[in-house]
Amino acid sequence: MILTVTPNPSLDRTYEIPSLDRGEVVRAVGERVDPGGKGVNVSRAVTAAGRRTVAVLPLGGAPGALVADLLDAQGIEVASVPVAGATRSNxxxxxxxxxxxxxxxxGPELSAAEQEALLDTVRRHAPGADWIACCGSLPRGLAPSWYADLVARAHVAGVRIALDTSGPALRHALRERPDLVKPNAEELAEAVGRPLATVGDALKAAEELRARGAGTVLASLGADGQLLVDGDGARFGSAPVALVRSNVGAGDASLAGFLLAxxxxxxxxxxxxxxGAAAVRLPGSVMPGPAELDPGAVTVTARIPLDRPLSEPAT
Structure with a gap:
């Protein structure tokens, strides 16, 4: 079972439009409403693969009730923490x-009691988990060290923990040595305090995060592929994508795929x-199931293309 923790979930509305013209009336050609938040997306991807997940998240107001209903309709077990503020809409x-x-x-501001209830809910479900995936930004009220506290508690419970966050929350958590961190290129650049122009730059940044406490670094480099850096060295993986419909949740799908394997x-x-490649071919934040995957298109190599420029350099 994969336990996900989403401290700042959302109700996500995605509109497909021909183009965005500021100041004009833009008519959508497609619309989706999905439960959102990085950890929520990981749970959705795990469920699409036919595996069990429990999603821990604070929920409040009408948007929170709709998020719970949407997750229940997808067969996802929700361990919700009631909060006074309304869940955000994106x-x-x-x-x-x-x-x-x-x-x-x-998003809402969590009180001290709500914060402790969130931690306690994770503690109660942790013993049955193979992994705890802590994902996304922290809502107002939570200190930057909140994830660090959660990592420490997970390790006391003997559970591996994966972390997908950025900024001060990531820097604090690294001190508690999370088993896995999953930054994208921009988050990598922010973490090391310098721009990344090539795959080799990203590799050096990932190695620096390992030196600062991360057990494994899975770095998403967008269209350029993904880097895996761990105690056994580094590997680079990529897959061609002819048409990108939406990259919302693609990194979350990648994390789910990594943990599922x-x-x-x-x-x-x-x-x-x-x-990840399957997710960007789907609309909105739809998570791929086995039918959408194309494992034969994936290439994994230990020969890292160090000099390859990133399609979108991270600053």
């Missing part, structure tokens, strides 16, 4: 050429790449 505008514009609301080694990296 909007994504997906243009026909693949450009995505996201508007993310800040055991969370270690080349096979897990190949699964992560296959899940």
């Amino acid at each position: 909007v994504a505008l997906a243009e026909a050429d693949g450009v995505l514009t996201k508007i993310n609301a800040p 055991g969370g270690r080694g080349a096979e897990a990296l190949a699964s992560a790449v296959a899940h």
Whole structure:
């Protein structure tokens, strides 16, 4: 079982539009409403693979009730923590050429009692988990060290923990030596305090995160592929994608694929790449199931293309 923790979940509305023209009336050609948040997406991908997951998340107001209903309809077990504030609602505008514009609301502020209830809910479900995946930004009220506390508690319970966050929350958590961190290129650049222009730059940054406490680094480099850096060295995985419909949740699908395949080694990296490539071919934040995966298109190698420029350099 994979236990996911999403401290700042959302109700996500995605509109597919021909193009975004500021100041004009834009008519959508497609619309989706999905339960959102990085950990929620991981749980959705795990469920799509036919595996068990429990999603821990604070929920409040009408948007929170709809998130719970949508997850229940997908067969996902929800361990919700009631909060006074309303769950945030996010909007994504997906243009026909693949450009995505996201508007993310800040979300509610959690009280001290609500924060402790969230930690206690994780503690109660941790004994049955193979992995705990802690994902996303922290809501207002939670200190940057909150994830670090959660990592420490997970290790006391003997459970492996994967972390997908950034900024101060990531820096604090590294001190508690999370088993896995999954940054994208921008988050890698932010963590090491310098721009990344090539795959080799990303590799050096991932190695630095390992030196600072991460057991394994799974770095998403967008269209350029993914890097896996662990105690056995480094590997690079990629897969061609002819048409990108939406990259919302693609990194979350990758993390789910990695954990579903055991969370270690080349096979897990190949699964992560296959899940990420499948996710960007789907609308909104739809998570891929086995039918959407194309493992044969994935290439994994220990020969890292160090000089390859990143399609989108991270600053």
